[in-house]
Amino acid sequence: MSADSEIHVLKPDSYLNNDNHTEKASSKEKSPIIYNGKIVQVECKVRARIPYPGGQFYLQLYHNNIDSKEHLVYVFGEHIKSKSLNSKKQDETEIQRKIRGADIEHNLAPLPSKNQNVIPLVRIHSECYTGETVSSTRCDCGYQLAEAMRLMSIANNGVVIYLRQEGRNIGLMEKLKAYNLQDMGHDTVNANLLLNHPADGRSYEIAQAILDDLEINEINILTNNPDKIEKITLNSNITVANRIPMVPSWWLNKDTADHMETPHGLVHNPMINYDQIGDQVSSSSSSTTFVHEHTSNGTSSKEYNEYLGYEKDNLPGDINKTLSEPPSLFSSEHNLLDLNKPSSSSYERHIRPTRPTMTEADKYLLTKALKMGHMLDIPKF
Numbered sequence: 001m002s003a004d005s006e007i008h009v010l011k012p013d014s015y016l017n018n019d020n021h022t023e024k025a026s027s028k029e030k031s032p033i034i035y036n037g038k039i040v041q042v043e044c045k046v047r048a049r050i051p052y053p054g055g056q057f058y059l060q061l062y063h064n065n066i067d068s069k070e071h072l073v074y075v076f077g078e079h080i081k082s083k084s085l086n087s088k089k090q091d092e093t094e095i096q097r098k099i100r101g102a103d104i105e106h107n108l109a110p111l112p113s114k115n116q117n118v119i120p121l122v123r124i125h126s127e128c129y130t131g132e133t134v135s136s137t138r139c140d141c142g143y144q145l146a147e148a149m150r151l152m153s154i155a156n157n158g159v160v161i162y163l164r165q166e167g168r169n170i171g172l173m174e175k176l177k178a179y180n181l182q183d184m185g186h187d188t189v190n191a192n193l194l195l196n197h198p199a200d201g202r203s204y205e206i207a208q209a210i211l212d213d214l215e216i217n218e219i220n221i222l223t224n225n226p227d228k229i230e231k232i233t234l235n236s237n238i239t240v241a242n243r244i245p246m247v248p249s250w251w252l253n254k255d256t257a258d259h260m261e262t263p264h265g266l267v268h269n270p271m272i273n274y275d276q277i278g279d280q281v282s283s284s285s286s287s288t289t290f291v292h293e294h295t296s297n298g299t300s301s302k303e304y305n306e307y308l309g310y311e312k313d314n315l316p317g318d319i320n321k322t323l324s325e326p327p328s329l330f331s332s333e334h335n336l337l338d339l340n341k342p343s344s345s346s347y348e349r350h351i352r353p354t355r356p357t358m359t360e361a362d363k364y365l366l367t368k369a370l371k372m373g374h375m376l377d378i379p380k381f
């Protein structure tokens with residue numbers, strides 16, 4: 001079942017047209033958020049104003065009782081407040097409160113009064129050092145973050161929950177190994193499986209607790225990932241009012257513009273034999289498992305691999321077999337930045353131009369659509 005069958009889908013532009021805004025529903029009764037039998041608790045330790053090329057937002061740093069990571073939140077809009085940040089601490093002086101950023105308002109931008117009752121845009125984003133900091137063009141993470149921030153800045157009503165789940169929670173070291181496996185011809189899913197990691201090992205209880213801390217219980221979510229929608233609403237009082245697709249800008253050129261008009265599902269592309277790709281995804285409550293090795297009629301997903309430019313079937317299996325075979329490197333792509341121009345900010349760098357040919361990021365996106373069930377229609381290349 002597609003998440004879109006239950007959730008209204010909005011195009012980013014239509015969200016920003018105030019006529020399509022949905023008013024906040026009254027809050028429902030709350031139940032505690034549980035992870036491994038433990039009630040999840042989060043606390044916003046500090047909040048600070050961040051000026052950036054798209055405007056200003058508040059960066060909030062959280063601690064929690066589940067892991068030792070410092071999860072972050074980017075708040076767009078003065079009206080979104082943290083309960084834990086602003087709660088009174090024992091023996092705290094006024095200056096100490098100010099240094100934590102409690103109760104401080106900077107009047108970041110004039111807030112259109114009607115936005116205050118509107119369901120906020122929410123992006124639950126997993127850390128991607130490679131895509132966001134060193135601008136790897138092997139994924140769309142940097143673009144997604146920049147685009148989410150752009151939309152929230154315009155709406156002046158949104159929250160990025162930035163979870164420190166590098167590499168879909170396998171960590172940077174394992175992710176770099178996965179990068180090497182991708183250079184040997186595997187896609188991002190198979191690379192994880194070959195390293196004995198789940199294709200996607202993330203869960204979202206901490207994000208649920210952060211939303212609760214922000215007193216947000218109804219969201220307009222920016223995602224293509226049905227698993228994320230399912231997990232953020234699981235056993236919680238959070239409801240998703242609308243989904244705003246995160247279609248990469250370079251998939252929205254004139255040749256591909258019509259793909260947004262199609263319902264979720266794959267646009268017919270003569271280069272792919274969809275019948276032979278078979279069932280792409282089946283979900284379990286703990287992790288997502290992928291059905292891709294063979295289709296129900298026994299044929300392999302060879303066409304899928306060929307389409308993406310992978311040389312062989314390259315299905316998860318014996319890692320020694322992988323290592324005994326010579327790496328097949330993709331051609332490198334250095335045409336995204338004009339190196340003769342002054343260096344642009346990472347925000348600008350991720351707003352990428354239209355691309356005529358299939359890149360490594362396109363292959364990553366196709367793998368997400370074809371093997372991970374992401375709700376992305378495929379343009380013609």
Ligand SMILES: Nc1nc2c(ncn2[C@@H]2O[C@H](COP(=O)(O)OP(=O)(O)OP(=O)(O)O)[C@@H](O)[C@H]2O)c(=O)[nH]1
Pocket residue numbers: 124125126127128129138139140141144165166167168169170175178179188192222223224225228246368374
């Ligand atoms: N293991 C692994 N993780 C990756 C790779 N490329 C990006 N990531 C991680 O994938 C996460 C983002 O997941 P995606 O599947 O791209 O997107 P999503 O968050 O599930 O879905 P959207 O909400 O639609 O963006 C981040 O934590 C990235 O670090 C890769 O090649 N291997």
